[in-house]
Amino acid sequence: MSQREREPENEQAATPPVPRRRTGGRSARVRDAVLTATLDQVAEHGIEGLTIGDVAARAGVAETTVYRRWGTRTALVADAVTELAAVGNPTPDTGSVREDLQQLAEQISHLISRPGIARLVGTTIALSTDPEVAAARHRFWNDRFERSSEVVTRAIERGELPEDAEPREIIETLSAPLYFRLLVGDDPIDDAFITRCIDNTLTLHGTKG
Amino acid sequence: MSQREREPENEQAATPPVPRRRTGGRSARVRDAVLTATLDQVAEHGIEGLTIGDVAARAGVAETTVYRRWGTRTALVADAVTELAAVGNPTPDTGSVREDLQQLAEQISHLISRPGIARLVGTTIALSTDPEVAAARHRFWNDRFERSSEVVTRAIERGELPEDAEPREIIETLSAPLYFRLLVGDDPIDDAFITRCIDNTLTLHGTKG
Numbered sequence: 486m487s488q489r490e491r492e493p494e495n496e497q498a499a500t501p502p503v504p505r506r507r508t509g510g511r512s513a514r515v516r517d518a519v520l521t522a523t524l525d526q527v528a529e530h531g532i533e534g535l536t537i538g539d540v541a542a543r544a545g546v547a548e549t550t551v552y553r554r555w556g557t558r559t560a561l562v563a564d565a566v567t568e569l570a571a572v573g574n575p576t577p578d579t580g581s582v583r584e585d586l587q588q589l590a591e592q593i594s595h596l597i598s599r600p601g602i603a604r605l606v607g608t609t610i611a612l613s614t615d616p617e618v619a620a621a622r623h624r625f626w627n628d629r630f631e632r633s634s635e636v637v638t639r640a641i642e643r644g645e646l647p648e649d650a651e652p653r654e655i656i657e658t659l660s661a662p663l664y665f666r667l668l669v670g671d672d673p674i675d676d677a678f679i680t681r682c683i684d685n686t687l688t689l690h691g692t693k694g
Numbered sequence: 695m696s697q698r699e700r701e702p703e704n705e706q707a708a709t710p711p712v713p714r715r716r717t718g719g720r721s722a723r724v725r726d727a728v729l730t731a732t733l734d735q736v737a738e739h740g741i742e743g744l745t746i747g748d749v750a751a752r753a754g755v756a757e758t759t760v761y762r763r764w765g766t767r768t769a770l771v772a773d774a775v776t777e778l779a780a781v782g783n784p785t786p787d788t789g790s791v792r793e794d795l796q797q798l799a800e801q802i803s804h805l806i807s808r809p810g811i812a813r814l815v816g817t818t819i820a821l822s823t824d825p826e827v828a829a830a831r832h833r834f835w836n837d838r839f840e841r842s843s844e845v846v847t848r849a850i851e852r853g854e855l856p857e858d859a860e861p862r863e864i865i866e867t868l869s870a871p872l873y874f875r876l877l878v879g880d881d882p883i884d885d886a887f888i889t890r891c892i893d894n895t896l897t898l899h900g901t902k903g
Contacts, residue, residue, distance in 0.1 A: 606877070610813070614740075622879055627880075664873075664874055665870035669831075670819075685867070689898065
């Protein structure tokens with residue numbers, strides 16, 4: 486949870502109504518510890534088992550600190566989701582659209598296979614009538630789409646994809662079957678399936694124009 | 695919630711460990727009322743607002759009846775999900791694969807746009823470590839795949855799809871982008887999008903072999 490890949494301008498654009506004091510040092514460490522504890526707690530006990538007291542204890546910080554900074558547990562879930570989108574997923578830039586799509590698909594596959602992520606995703610859908618959670622979900626997906634779209638834009642520049650290729654549509658074609666397997670829950674996301682997702686995406690979008 | 699499309703043999707195969715006494719009449723009416731109340735209650739208040747007392751009150755039955763028949767609220771959610779898969783979605787058989795896929799996509803679109811369904815789907819994902827809920831989710835998707843696969847099988851017989859067309863793969867290609875929009879939550883499922891999903895499915899699977 487400590488690696489930061491987000492550019493400063495994205496960071497600002499994505500800032501939720503949750504107070505963030507990035508003074509580095511202790512403040513940043515507290516935030517990392519609390520958000521990691523939130524993810525772990527939801528993973529193990531679901532939203533029903535998520536209390537600010539438990540999160541504080543798990544993070545090793547005072548309960549009042551968590552209350553002061555996040556206020557509610559939906560704010561915690563929202564911020565944890567935003568964090569999840571921001572870290573550990575550098576936008577691929579290998580010089581080949583197929584290899585870039587491969588890396589994007591593997592990032593999604595790793596995210597989905599992370600313990601408790603199904604629970605977190607389910608929780609954010611279930612809580613989507615909560616404005617804070619809905620906003621976090623919106624930020625999460627916008628962030629994912631925005632970063633991934635750079636892959637498509639560069640492929641157009643290299644002539645690997647047609648001029649009129651729609652970045653969001655292409656990323657949707659690649660991502661949807663992967664996330665659908667998370668939804669269904671029975672079928673594995675293996676190498677063969679990832680290859681099929683990429684082949685299908687390039688068949689549908691690579692030869693137009 | 696009263697229309698039954700499931701064949702008796704499927705009904706038996708899909709029977710959960712939840713007692714069902716299909717004596718018709720009062721017993722069936724109680725079940726319908728309780729499961730409808732469960733869906734409505736989850737839709738409005740989420741799993742956290744789901745208590746057996748509230749469901750019983752909403753369904754107009756005694757709390758002891760709900761306890762005796764379902765026992766736990768996860769059993770209620772599980773049975774409601776199973777019910778959702780079983781009713782109101784006859785397998786299309788129009789004589790044209792495109793028209794059949796259109797009807798399947800519209801069924802999914804209607805299901806997804808039903809109030810509270812995002813909450814129910816999210817809840818079943820979030821609760822997927824619960825064996826009863828996991829089993830219900832498994833039944834739901836298996837039932838959906840099985841019915842939809844008949845569309846592909848008939849299209850192969852008519853020569854509209856190649857002999858080696860994989861029913862589950864084709865239904866996955868059609869369904870994934872629709873459910874992905876439920877997951878993302880921002881983009882609408884309109885006629886143009888449904889047409890694109892069908893076009894993509896036929897492009898990828900219709901011209902092989």
